[in-house]
Amino acid sequence: MAKVKGDIVVDIEKCKGCEVCITACPSDVIAMSKNVNGKGYHYAESVNEDCIGCANCAIVCPDGVITVYKVKL
Amino acid sequence: MSDIITKEQIRQPENLVYSKTKLLTDKALSYCPGCGHGTAHRIVMEVIEELSAQSETIGIAPVGCSVLAYEFMNIDMQQAAHGRAPALATAVKRLMPEKYVFTYQGDGDLAAIGTAETIHACNRGENITIIFINNGIYGMTGGQMAPTTLPNMKASTCPYGRDVATMGNPLKITELIAQLPGVHYVTRQAVHTPGNVRKTKKAVRKAFDLQKENKGLTFVEIVSNCNSGWKMTPVQSNKWMEENMFPFYPLGDIKVDGQLIK
Amino acid sequence: MKELRLMKGNEAVAEAAIRAGCDGYFGYPITPQSEIMEYLMAQQPEKTTGMVVLQAESEVAAINMVYGGASCGKRVMTSSSSPGISLKQEGISYIAGAELPCVIVNVVRGGPGLGTIQPSQSDYFQSVKGGGHGDYRLIVLAPASVQEMADFAGLGFDLAFKYRNPVLILSDGVIGQMMEKVELDEFKPRFTKEEIAKNTPWATFGKTDDRERNIITSLDLDSAKQEKHVTHLSEKYKLMEENEVRFEEFQTEDAEYLIVAYGSSARISQKAVDIARAKGIKVGLLRPITLFPFPKKPLAELAKQVKGILSVEMSLGQMVEDVKLAVECKVKVEHFGRYGGIIPTPDEVVAALEQKIIGG
Known part of the structure; x- marks a missing residue:
């Protein structure tokens, strides 16, 4: 299986829930939370362990709210 | 090696692959959810960071949605009257030729009210970079028709669609200025997918590098979405953009090394 | 040299x-x-x-x-x-x-x-x-x-x-x-x-680590801040009115009448003063050098001394309004002007003084 393992950290309060990151993710890692942030937006969150740390989500995020980490296993 | 690794173990500084550039301020962007402006801002700031040019760059903000660009870009900036950014940039560059100078303008600002300033800065071959965000609408004032609004596309001042017979044709200003000898590099890009973002960043970097070499004016158009103005979700608007904007405003280089492509 | x-x-x-x-x-x-x-x-x-x-x-x-x-x-x-x-x-x-x-x-x-x-x-x-x-x-x-x-x-x-x-x-x-x-x-x-960095630290000459970014804008979407900004401007204008008024007086010491004129009208009016004085009319000239700030105080002082003021401009009469405001209607103020590209002669100014101020 995957030789790399990634993870994302979302700046929840700055996420506007536009969902652009969802379509950019090749591993279907991201979904909108059922919860909302202080501005009332459903925010992006990682929902499984499949992240490969490709940073596609962060690169297309208009608000720059996603930080990406990656380790080679 | 074991596959069992916790998120905390992954989230270590040495494993960081991407985080927002420090050349963007911490202020939350004022743009609508999904708007390409934020991505375009970040790309420009990432390029300036790569060039270690924070102290060497002066940016000019327009009037329109990105009027507050100076709130987000952590560099010295000037806010111009509507359409006049290329005139400001001209003076800044002439008076401080050692600096990187760029304007960041939308379609109404650059291709309607500021047409004269745009064309003449291009024609003089000012050593500046123009970042042109084209979303075919006046976003800030509430979705009115722009010079780049597509034929039959609806906007609040053409609620039945743009009738080119009475409202004029969309202005392909990028192709127009590419004809001018003072313009060295012209490209049209997008920022809605990871691949497009990477290409746009390369284009902006190239524009800044060419500016440093005093090659003349460099111009990067970014075809972008305006989901609020187009009355769609962000994801729908990106799809609509691919299906409708890109055929009319095809992506790719238009002029490279002072030579028109094709 | x-x-x-x-x-x-x-x-x-x-x-x-x-x-x-x-x-x-x-x-x-x-x-x-x-x-x-x-x-x-x-x-x-x-x-x-x-x-x-x-x-x-x-x-x-x-x-x-x-x-x-x-x-x-x-x-x-x-x-x-x-x-x-x-x-x-x-x-x-x-x-x-x-x-x-x-x-x-x-x-x-x-x-x-x-x-x-x-x-x-x-x-x-x-x-x-x-x-x-x-x-x-x-x-x-x-x-x-x-x-x-x-x-x-x-x-x-x-x-x-x-x-x-x-x-x-x-x-x-x-x-x-x-x-x-x-x-x-x-x-x-x-x-x-170095002088720019020292004298105009607000200017956009490139953000360095030792300071916040400099922003040049006239926009403030926060009305309270915008009101504060305009108030700040008004305080600056008050300072200008206190410190930067410039004007020149010509033969005003014994003047019974006064001409107020600036720029080329002032040169013409200076000759008019000479002509009028040769005729025995005691007239002087006040030439505003700064039009904003306007020399209100010297005009108000002279208004106590003279019987009438003629404002001479190559216009339908614009500065005359500021002259009237400065003297607060305590003395008669009239306008004389030629316009449309016509330059008045000194004799025309004297005639206007005689008709509108002395005889009027």
Whole structure:
């Protein structure tokens, strides 16, 4: 299986829930939370362990709210 | 090696692959959810960071949605009257030729009210970079028709669609200025997918590098979405953009090394 | 050493600007001031002082180039004549709002509209009351000689930087086109990068780690902040009224009547004073040199002494309103003017004084 393992950290309060990151993710890692942030937006969150740390989500995020980490296993 | 690794173990500084550039301020962007402006801002700031040019760059903000660009870009900036950014940039560059100078303008600002300033800065071959965000609408004032609004596309001042017979044709200003000898590099890009973002960043970097070499004016158009103005979700608007904007405003280089492509 | 030359007013302001350490001139041709840019282009100051001279695509572009240059802490200027100054009003409003120093020269011609290319003083309201949108003031200097065209370039830059405010040199086609002897100042160096960082720390010259980014804008979406900003501007204008009033008096000591006139009208009126005095009329002249701030106090003082005041302008009567405000109706004030490009004669001024003030 995957030789790399990634993870994302979302700046929840700055996420506007536009969902652009969802379509950019090749591993279907991201979904909108059922919860909302202080501005009332459903925010992006990682929902499984499949992240490969490709940073596609962060690169297309208009608000720059996603930080990406990656380790080679 | 074991596959069992916790998120905390992954989230270590040495494993960081991407985080927002420090050349963007911490202020939350004022743009609508999904708007390409934020991505375009970040790309420009990432390029300036790569060039270690924070102290060497002066940016000019327009009037329109990105009027507050100076709130987000952590560099010295000037806010111009509507359409006049290329005139400001001209003076800044002439008076401080050692600096990187760029304007960041939308379609109404650059291709309607500021047409004269745009064309003449291009024609003089000012050593500046123009970042042109084209979303075919006046976003800030509430979705009115722009010079780049597509034929039959609806906007609040053409609620039945743009009738080119009475409202004029969309202005392909990028192709127009590419004809001018003072313009060295012209490209049209997008920022809605990871691949497009990477290409746009390369284009902006190239524009800044060419500016440093005093090659003349460099111009990067970014075809972008305006989901609020187009009355769609962000994801729908990106799809609509691919299906409708890109055929009319095809992506790719238009002029490279002072030579028109094709 | 000061240098003596015979020059046109337009040439004098251009030469004086180079000598005042001007960094950039941005202009667009229009009669009767085109000699300013022509002179600068011929001098090629970029080869001597390093000053940039650029012919813009329009007056609108030129004033916005001034905005860009002034935002960098540079000494920058533009010039035009009435219709062109109207086009610059948007930019001037932004410059005043963003508190940028610069010098603007208006070599006035007759209006409204395209009007005439002949001299006039019909841009007074536009110059001293605003011109563009919003609450703001320009410091307005009114030269009455070629010498003052030269002197006001340097003075203009000094005042502009002292108050972070645009300065308008309100000249006219007579002063711009006529030739006189002029004594030119020595060359003053342009600002160094270090001086700009020290004297205009607010300017956009590149954000370094030791300071926050500098932003030049006239926008504040927060109304409370915008009101505070405009209040700050008004305090600045009050300071100008306290400290920068400039005027000249001629034969006012024993005057029973007073003429108020600026620029070329003041020169004509000075001759009119001589003619009237030869006829036994005790008349004096007050020449405002700053039109904003207007010499209200000296006028109010003279109003206690004289029986009537004639305001002489090449217009339908604009400054006359400020004269009336200054004297608070305590004495009769009348206007005399020729307009549409006609210059009044001294005899016409004397006749107007006799009819409207003495006999009226």
